[in-house]
Amino acid sequence: MTLPLNFPSVASELNVLSVLSLLNFASGYRVPLHKATGRGAFDNIRAFVFGAWISSSTGAGDYFSAKGMEAMTEATVADLMRVTDVIHVERPHEKIHGVTVGELGGPIWEVVQLITKTLKETGEALIKGGYPDLGSFVLEALKEGEKAKKAGQDEAEVALERLVRAIPAFQDMAFVYGQPVYCFKKAMLTLHSVALRFGNSESAIPVPRTSHLPIFADNVIPSLLVHLGVIDLTHADADLALPRLFPEAQNPERLQSLLSAAEPVDPAAAKKEKEVLREGPLLTVEQAFVLRAAAIDACELIVQTAKDLDTSDAAEDLSWLKEITPPEVDAWIWAVAKDRRDYRKLERFALRNTAYF
Structure with missing residues (x-):
């Protein structure tokens, strides 16, 4: 997790x-x-x-001092992201026929607003x-945690708990049918980072x-687990319209193809190929949190199943399976979703206007 920057101090x-963890959404x-x-x-x-x-x-x-974050503006964020030319949308003039006017709007403008709001809120809290x-x-x-560790906690x-209570963007939870669902992706990711x-440092x-x-549940892992048949939505809550979210995931031939070994790819040809991504289903908050919670539970079961496997008769040494952890499962699924070409093309669900993931 070493960053390719020359820092003046460990604190910096x-x-x-x-x-970076705060803005991981x-x-x-x-x-x-x-x-x-x-x-x-x-x-x-x-x-x-x-x-x-x-x-x-x-x-x-x-920009990343408390005061700098509190004073952040949309214009600065757009400029640093180099998206100033894609944060406007055109609409017909209200009174002049045939004339269009540009105004701030569109999905990239929403991202700029989310980043700005998150930085300002965090700066204010700090x-x-x-x-x-x-x-x-x-x-x-971290120091409070270290002190608690010495006391057996x-x-x-x-x-x-300190991170979540203090910083609004870390308060990653929602209510589904009146029950709280906690994910806390970015707060846990901060600690893991x-x-x-x-x-392994001496700092x-x-x-x-x-x-x-x-796991640090986002949209990638739940979506991929649905596509790979780990999370089965066919009998999920119909009131939340969950069974209709990924209809192609119920195709057995497609599933078999995804579970097969990846086909070899020519790196040179892959670079020339223009990637066309498909927009996945746009979810409600409740739908997204149900799928994220399901992914958290599924990965816990994956780890437990691996630990319980009898590998004594295996043709190769599989003892390492008993040592895997949820963060390692998270990292592997996230990496293969990005690196394997057929997985990368799979639709991922989307939740807009959230700073949680």
């Missing part, structure tokens, strides 16, 4: 790493972002974070709490144990 790196805009920039959601967010940090280091103002930046707050939460759980980056950053955390 922790701050940028925390901001916009998955519902994957297709329009690809059309507008040629990159997916996370690649656009990462480019924005890197660009903002580099601009800050060259004297343009510290200023209210007396923290100079997000990294300082995360460091304090789960340090990740303690730190997670710290563990990956500083776990003073307290490193939480995160191997027991559940």
Whole structure:
């Protein structure tokens, strides 16, 4: 999880790493972002974070201090994302026939607004709490977790609670049929990113144990698990229209093809091939949280099944299966969804106007 930037201090790196996790969303805009920039959601967010940090280091103002985040504007975000030319939509003039006018709008403008709102809200929360930046707050939460660990508590759980209670963009939950559904993707991802980056370093950053955390549920893993037949929606809640979301996933021939080994791909030909992504179903909040919760549960079952497997008669050494963790399952599914060509083309559900994933 090392970032390709030259940081003046560990504290500065922790701050940028925390901001990158904070802004790890916009998955519902994957297709329009690809059309507008040629990159997916996370690649656009990462480019924005890197660009903002580099601009800050060259004297343009510290965008990722608490005050800098609180003062963020849509114009600055659009400029740093390099999308100023794709945040307008045209509509007919109300009074003059045949004349069109441009106004701010469209999916990329929504992404710009979400990023701006998230940064401003986070900056306001940090200023209210007396923290100079997000990294300082995360460091304090990690230290509280480390202290709790010495008292026999789960340090990740303690730190997670601090993050979720203080930062609105980390409060990743919704009510479905009156019952709370908690996912906390970005807050847990923040802790796991710290563990990956500083776990083998000699820095003073307290490193939480995160191997027991559940997956960091977004739209990629639930969608892929549906396509691969792990999550079966055929008998899911009809009142939420879940069985109708991915009709092609019920095709047995298609499923067999997806479960087969990937066909070899010529890298040179793959680069020349123009990628055409299909927009997946646009979900309601309730639908999205049900699928995300199902994916969390499914991955827990995958890990437990792997641990319970009898591998004594296997032709190859499969003992490693008993050591896999939910974060590792998360990383593998996410990677194969991006790297395997037929998986990459699969539709993913989208939830718009959310800063949670």
